Amino acid sequence: MEKIPNFKIIGSGSEEEKAKVEDTLEKRLYDNRGFISERDIDRLKALEYPKGDVEHAAINFSNRYTSALLERAGIPNFDILANNYFIMPNDEYLKVADPDSNATAFTLRKVTALNALKVRSKPLFIAMVILHETTHLKSFLSVELSEGEKAEDKSLFRDGVIVYSSEKKDEEAGFSHSHFKGLQEAIIANLEKRAFSEMSKLPELQDEIARLNTPEILEKRKKISEKKKIPIEDILWVSDTTEDYNWVAYPRTRFVLDYVCDEIQKEFSDEYKSSEEVFQEFSNAQFNGNLMTIARLVDGAFGKGSFRILGNMDTDANSAALCMETLKKLRLQKA
Numbered sequence: 307m308e309k310i311p312n313f314k315i316i317g318s319g320s321e322e323e324k325a326k327v328e329d330t331l332e333k334r335l336y337d338n339r340g341f342i343s344e345r346d347i348d349r350l351k352a353l354e355y356p357k358g359d360v361e362h363a364a365i366n367f368s369n370r371y372t373s374a375l376l377e378r379a380g381i382p383n384f385d386i387l388a389n390n391y392f393i394m395p396n397d398e399y400l401k402v403a404d405p406d407s408n409a410t411a412f413t414l415r416k417v418t419a420l421n422a423l424k425v426r427s428k429p430l431f432i433a434m435v436i437l438h439e440t441t442h443l444k445s446f447l448s449v450e451l452s453e454g455e456k457a458e459d460k461s462l463f464r465d466g467v468i469v470y471s472s473e474k475k476d477e478e479a480g481f482s483h484s485h486f487k488g489l490q491e492a493i494i495a496n497l498e499k500r501a502f503s504e505m506s507k508l509p510e511l512q513d514e515i516a517r518l519n520t521p522e523i524l525e526k527r528k529k530i531s532e533k534k535k536i537p538i539e540d541i542l543w544v545s546d547t548t549e550d551y552n553w554v555a556y557p558r559t560r561f562v563l564d565y566v567c568d569e570i571q572k573e574f575s576d577e578y579k580s581s582e583e584v585f586q587e588f589s590n591a592q593f594n595g596n597l598m599t600i601a602r603l604v605d606g607a608f609g610k611g612s613f614r615i616l617g618n619m620d621t622d623a624n625s626a627a628l629c630m631e632t633l634k635k636l637r638l639q640k641a
């Protein structure tokens with residue numbers, strides 16, 4: 307069986323239970339029955355919407371695209387099979403995922419659930435959502451297993467650049483917390499944006515690309531772009547008949563990461579010739595889990611303790627705006 311190359315188990319748990327955790331996760335790559343209970347899987351399999359040409363092309367593209375990113379981070383590739391993507395009816399989706407989300411990657415199960423109501427019949431948008439969630443599933447993953455714990459008691463310790471508090475600390479504090487949620491989504495959504503021009507060349511998407519560029523739809527996209535202050539190419543779907551639209555996720559947190567990369571490049575111009583090269587360090591950390599380089603760069607450009615501040619950024623626009631304000635202040639003090 308294929309090993310998941312960027313998966314680690316930490317903690318004082320027994321080797322036997324740790325081996326069980328590893329075995330289960332690897333099986334998930336090929337058998338998604340563990341996604342929900344055995345009792346419900348047949349019902350879900352009957353209810354899920356079939357994947358069409360667009361979805362299959364997007365899954366293949368996403369595996370190809372992310373394999374190059376893994377390689378750049380020094381990690382051998384592994385693929386997520388089409389079976390592990392479920393396009394679910396709205397009411398089924400709401401039973402397992404955040405109601406505000408369009409899709410969710412269950413990283414410990416190596417499965418993506420997509421809400422049909424929000425993503426289906428939006429070819430370019432669903433393709434980009436598939437890429438986004440595939441990137442989550444192929445990111446670095448680490449779980450903690452403490453002494454005496456069984457495999458199923460494991461807790462998430464790292465997920466991409468996200469760091470979860472240890473079980474011991476949770477016990478002391480009475481709650482668990484995590485850092486770098488906003489940064490993680492910024493990295494993934496930025497990778498998604500970088501894939502856009504290649505993705506939009508897929509033959510399966512050409513009808514939709516043409517529709518998005520008809521004069522009426524283009525006019526709608528322009529208006530949204532001006533009103534929301536986001537680039538027009540970020541708008542991935544617009545309704546023909548209503549005011550509905552979709553864009554590349556997390557624009558405000560992406561802007562923070564863009565700013566951070568620009569300033570790091572200025573501070574370390576000998577090491578990095580472009581802001582893009584700096585961004586690649588963030589991308590690498592997402593896949594290989596090594597936070598040392600990006601911590602050094604952020605603290606180097608914004609002052610000691612800044613990496614922690616970036617870690618406090620959440621995924622919402624408000625949190626991103628507050629983080630941006632603080633980082634700009636710190637950068638001024640540093641200069």
Ligand SMILES: [Zn+2]
Nearest residue numbers: 438442491494
């Ligand atoms: Zn995400």
